[in-house]
Amino acid sequence: MPAPREHGIAMWGPPGSGKSTFLAALGIAIASQNGRWSLTGQDPASTEMLISSTGRLAEGSFPAATAGLEMFSWVLEETRPPAVRRRWPRRDPAPGPPARVRLRLVDPAGEIYAPEGSRYAREDLVTTLESSRGIVFLFDPIREFLRGDAFEHTFGMLATLASRMVDSPERIGGRLPHHVAVCVTKFDEPRVLQTAMALDLLTADPADDLGSPTVAEDDARELLGRLCQVSHSGNADLVVNTLLAHFLPSRVKFFITSSIGFYVAPRSGGFDFADYQNVLPGGPGAGESRVRTAVRPVNVVEPVFWLARQLAEA
Amino acid sequence: MATITLRVQWALWGTEAGGSGYHQLACSAGEISRDAVDWVVTRYLPGTPHAGPHSWPQVTIGWLRDDSLGDCLAVGIHDRAVPDAAGPGAVDAHGRTVTRARLYYVRFPDAARSRVSYSDLYEALSAVRLPAASPEPVRADLAVRPGPAPAPAEFALRVAALLLSGYPVCVLGAEDLTVTERLGFLDAVASLLPYGMRARLSVSTWAGSTAAHRFRLFFAAVPRSGAEDIAVAWDQAGTVPNAGGACAAYLSWLREDTVRRVEQLAAAGQPAGFAPEEVRRLLSGLGIAAPDTPAGPDPEPAAPPARPGRRRIRGARASVAVIAAVLLVAALVVIAAVTS
Numbered sequence: 001m002p003a004p005r006e007h008g009i010a011m012w013g014p015p016g017s018g019k020s021t022f023l024a025a026l027g028i029a030i031a032s033q034n035g036r037w038s039l040t041g042q043d044p045a046s047t048e049m050l051i052s053s054t055g056r057l058a059e060g061s062f063p064a065a066t067a068g069l070e071m072f073s074w075v076l077e078e079t080r081p082p083a084v085r086r087r088w089p090r091r092d093p094a095p096g097p098p099a100r101v102r103l104r105l106v107d108p109a110g111e112i113y114a115p116e117g118s119r120y121a122r123e124d125l126v127t128t129l130e131s132s133r134g135i136v137f138l139f140d141p142i143r144e145f146l147r148g149d150a151f152e153h154t155f156g157m158l159a160t161l162a163s164r165m166v167d168s169p170e171r172i173g174g175r176l177p178h179h180v181a182v183c184v185t186k187f188d189e190p191r192v193l194q195t196a197m198a199l200d201l202l203t204a205d206p207a208d209d210l211g212s213p214t215v216a217e218d219d220a221r222e223l224l225g226r227l228c229q230v231s232h233s234g235n236a237d238l239v240v241n242t243l244l245a246h247f248l249p250s251r252v253k254f255f256i257t258s259s260i261g262f263y264v265a266p267r268s269g270g271f272d273f274a275d276y277q278n279v280l281p282g283g284p285g286a287g288e289s290r291v292r293t294a295v296r297p298v299n300v301v302e303p304v305f306w307l308a309r310q311l312a313e314a
Numbered sequence: 315m316a317t318i319t320l321r322v323q324w325a326l327w328g329t330e331a332g333g334s335g336y337h338q339l340a341c342s343a344g345e346i347s348r349d350a351v352d353w354v355v356t357r358y359l360p361g362t363p364h365a366g367p368h369s370w371p372q373v374t375i376g377w378l379r380d381d382s383l384g385d386c387l388a389v390g391i392h393d394r395a396v397p398d399a400a401g402p403g404a405v406d407a408h409g410r411t412v413t414r415a416r417l418y419y420v421r422f423p424d425a426a427r428s429r430v431s432y433s434d435l436y437e438a439l440s441a442v443r444l445p446a447a448s449p450e451p452v453r454a455d456l457a458v459r460p461g462p463a464p465a466p467a468e469f470a471l472r473v474a475a476l477l478l479s480g481y482p483v484c485v486l487g488a489e490d491l492t493v494t495e496r497l498g499f500l501d502a503v504a505s506l507l508p509y510g511m512r513a514r515l516s517v518s519t520w521a522g523s524t525a526a527h528r529f530r531l532f533f534a535a536v537p538r539s540g541a542e543d544i545a546v547a548w549d550q551a552g553t554v555p556n557a558g559g560a561c562a563a564y565l566s567w568l569r570e571d572t573v574r575r576v577e578q579l580a581a582a583g584q585p586a587g588f589a590p591e592e593v594r595r596l597l598s599g600l601g602i603a604a605p606d607t608p609a610g611p612d613p614e615p616a617a618p619p620a621r622p623g624r625r626r627i628r629g630a631r632a633s634v635a636v637i638a639a640v641l642l643v644a645a646l647v648v649i650a651a652v653t654s
Contacts, residue, residue: 015335016408020362045523045539052364065329065410067336068359069526072539104540111335118352124526282409284332289409 007311008104009304010129013138014153015110018185018259020053020063020070022138023107025259026304027054029297035079037301042073042102050074057260060291069124070107075100076308101308106132113153122160129161133314134307135180139239141227142186148233151242158246172248179251179310180243181303184224187215187258188278188298196223196256205298211270212262214298220254251310255303261296316458318428320420323383323451325351326444328395328414334407339414343449345382346419353378354388354417357614358529361522363394363413370394372520373436373493374529375500377422377513385422385513385585389435390415416444418454422513426583428458429509431501432517433494465572466502472554473546474506475565477515477531478593479557481544482613484521485533488548493519496533503531505576506568508596513585516614528613530588542611560593563604588614 011019027050030039041047049072053063078099106128112121129135137154144150162176170177186192196202196215201223205214215223221240228236243252262271263278278296282289325341338351358376374390395404395414406412418439425435438456446452466474476483488496496519504512518532524539537545547553556562568575586592590606597604 016406016410043539044536048536049364049524049539056364062408062410064362064364065336065406065408065412067362067413067525068356070362070522070524071526072524109336111337114335116337118356119349120352120356124356282405283407284405286405286409288405288411 007101007134007308008106008128008132009134009136009307009311010106010125010132011108011136011138012113012129012154012157013110013140013185014113014143014149015065017110017138017140017143019107019110019136019138020066021057021259022136022183022185022257022300023105024053024057024063025295025297025300028058028295029301030076032297033301037305038077038079040075040077042075046072046074057291057295060295062289062291066107066109068109068121069112069128071128072105072107074103074105076103076304077101099308099312101312103304103308104132110153113157114149115152115156122157126157126160126164129157129178130164133178134311135178136303136307137180137182137243139182139184139224139227139236140186141184141192142189144227144231144236145191146232148231148236150231151233151235151238154239155242158242162246175248176246177251178247179307179314180247180253181307182220182224182240182243182252182254183257183299183303184220184227184255185257185259187256188260188262188276190277192223192227192256193276195226199223199226208296209270210264210296212264212296212298213271215256217253217255217302220256223256224254253303253306255299257297257299257303259295259297259300260291261298263292264294264296266293316428318430318456318458320424320430320438320454320456321451322439322442322454323419324442324444324446325417325419326414327351327355327417329406329412332407336412340445341449342446342451344451345380347380347382350378350380350383350386350419351417354390355415357527358388358390358516358518359415359525359527360390360392360518360520360529360532361525361527363411364522369489369491369493369496369520371440371493372518373432373497374516374518375432375435375512376516376529378419380419383419383421387420387422387425387435387512389418389420389439391418391436391440416442418442418452422585423583425512426509428456429580429583430456430458432504433497433501434458436493436497465576466506467549468551469546469549469554470499470502471506471565471568471572472551473531474503475561475568476544476546476554476557477503477507477588478561478564478596479544480588480590480593480611481542481557482529483531484537484543484545485531485548486536486545488533489535491533491548496520500531506572506579508579508582508584508586510582510584510586511588511596514587514614530613559606560597560602560604563602564597567600567602 041050201215201219202213260278262276278292280290323342323346326339358374360372371391371393376388392415395412438454500517516529518529521532523536
C-alpha cells in the first residue's frame with residue numbers, strides 16, 4: 001500500500017461556529033456513505049480523538065470548547081469491493097488505486113482568530129495555516145446575525161497569512177495557494193432554513209430517504225449572499241470579497257452545511273417542516289446543549305471530499 | 315516544617331457565564347502584563363478535555379522571563395468551570411463545557427531561596443481563590459517540607475537524565491495516580507536536576523495528546539500526535555531509553571550517591587536551561603566528562619515562536635547567493651583560461 005499523500009487542512013471560524021462539531025460529525029457522515037469511504041486515525045492520539053469526538057456526538061453531546069490548538073491526523077480512504085475476474089470480456093479496465101489522503105487537521109480555539117487574541121497563539125496558528133493547503137472556513141450565520149464579527153475573525157488573520165507568504169513561490173497570480181471550502185453552518189436553524197425556502201433554493205436530498213432538505217452547491221453562494229444582508233455589523237459581505245481577493249476564485253467553493261442535521265421524529269416517516277430542530281439549546285442556567293436525536297450530517301463530508309480531491313490532484 | 319510567605323501575581327483565564335471564547339477574565343494589578351498571560355497560556359495549556367475520565371484539576375508549571383517580574387514560575391491550576399452567578403459559568407453561550415485556569419506567577423528567586431517544591435506550591439496556591447477580592451498580588455503561605463527527601467527511584471533518575479537530551483518526555487499509563495502523586499513524581503525528577511533548571515523546566519500533571527503544547531515533562535494518556543516526544547511507561551525504568559553521551563554520564567553520576575547528589579543539586583539555584591551549551595556547562599561544572607548527546611527538538615525556545623516560513627525564505631535566498639557566487643567564480647576561471 002503506497003504511503004498516503006499528506007495534506008494539512010485547517011479549520012477557520014470564530015468561537016462557537018462549530019469547528020470541532022464539524023470534525024466530530026465527519027466520522028458519522030462518512031459512516032453513512034454506504035461503506036465507500038473510511039476514516040481512521042493515523043496514530044494513537046488521532047485515533048482516540050476520532051473515537052471520543054465521534055462517540056460523544058453520536059450520544060448527543062457537543063464537543064467541549066477547544067482550548068488552544070488541537071492537531072491530529074486522520075486518513076480518508078476509499079474502500080472498494082474486491083475485483084471480480086471475468087472470463088468474457090476478459091476484465092474490466094483496471095481502476096486506479098483507491099484514493100487515500102492523510103488529513104493533517106488543525107482545530108484551533110476560535111478566539112485565536114480574533115484581533116484581540118493572543119499574539120503568540122496567532123503566531124502558532126499562522127504557521128500551521130502556512131503549511132496547510134486546505135481550509136474549511138466556517139461561516140456561522142446565526143453568530144453573524146447576533147454579533148456580526150465574521151469579518152474581524154477573517155481579515156486580520158488572512159492579512160497576516162498573506163504577509164507571511166508574500167515571497168512564497170507557491171502563490172498563484174499573487175494569491176494564496178490554499179483551497180477553501182466555505183461552509184455556511186447551522187442550516188438546521190430556522191432562520192437559515194427559512195431564508196433558503198424564501199429564495200426557493202431548497203431541494204430534497206436525493207441521498208436521504210427521509211426527505212431532508214438541502215441546498216445545491218451551485219446555489220450555496222446565493223444563500224450566503226442573502227444571509228450576509230442580515231449581518232449585525234453589516235459587513236459580512238466583505239468576508240466573501242476578502243476570501244476571493246486572497247484565494248483563487250476557482251479554489252473557493254461554497255457549501256450549506258449542518259453538522260447535526262434535522263430532527264426526524266421516530267416513526268414519523270420523514271422530515272417535517274413543523275418540527276425539525278435537532279438541538280436542545282443549552283447555556284447559562286440551562287446546562288449543556290444536546291442533540292435531540294440521531295445526528296444526520298448535511299453536507300459535512302462533501303467539503304472534505306472536495307478538499308481531499310483538490311489536494312490529491314495538486 | 316518552615317513556613318514562608320510569597321507575594322504572587324495572578325490571572326484568571328476562561329469564559330464568563332454566557333460568554334464566548336477563552337480569554338483573560340481578571341488579573342492582579344501592577345507588574346503582570348497581558349502579554350505575560352498570553353505567553354503562558356499559549357505555551358502551557360494542557361489541551362481540551364475530550365470525552366473520557368480526567369484527573370482534575372490539571373496542574374501545570376511553566377516559566378517566563380518578564381521585563382518587570384524577571385524569572386518567574388507560572389503555576390496553572392486548570393479545572394472545570396463551576397456554575398457561579400458571579401464568575402465563570404459551567405457552560406458558555408453555546409452550551410459547551412468550558413474549563414478555567416487560575417494562573418499564579420511566582421518570582422523564581424523567591425522559590426529558589428527556600429527550595430520550594432511543585433507540591434508545596436500547589437498545596438499553597440490551590441487554596442488561593444481567584445479572582446481575589448482585591449487586584450493586589452496575593453500572599454501565599456507555603457509550608458516548605460524539610461529535606462532531605464527520600465532518594466528518588468531508578469525511574470525518576472532515568473527520566474531526569476533523559477531530559478538533558480532536550481527531547482520532551484511523556485509519561486504514559488499513570489491514569490490511576492492522583493494529582494498529588496503526579497506532582498510528587500515531577501518533584502522527584504526535578505530534584506535530580508540543579509534547582510535552577512526549574513526556571514526553564516515546564517511540567518504538567520496531564521496534557522492532551524492532540525494539544526499543541528510545549529511541556530518538557532508531562533503525563534498523557536497516549537503518545538502525542540506528530541511530536542518527537544519520548545514516551546515512557548509509568549514506573550517502568552526499562553522503558554526509558556538510554557540516550558547515551560551526556561545523559562548516560564549524568565545518570566551514572568546520579569547513581570553514585572543519589573542522596574548526596576540531590577542535596578548538591580538543590581543548592582544550585584542559578585537559572586539554567588536545557589540547551590546543549592547549557593547542558594555542557596552543567597556537566598563541566600559537576601566535573602562530569604562526557605560526549606554530547608545529540609540534541610533533541612527543544613520544545614521551549616526562549617524567544618517567541620520562531621517563524622519557519624521566514625527562515626526558509628532566508629535560507630532559499632542564501633542558497634541562491636551561494637550558487638550565484640559559485641557560477642561567478644567558474645565564469646572568471648573560464649575567462650582567465652581563455653584569455654591566457
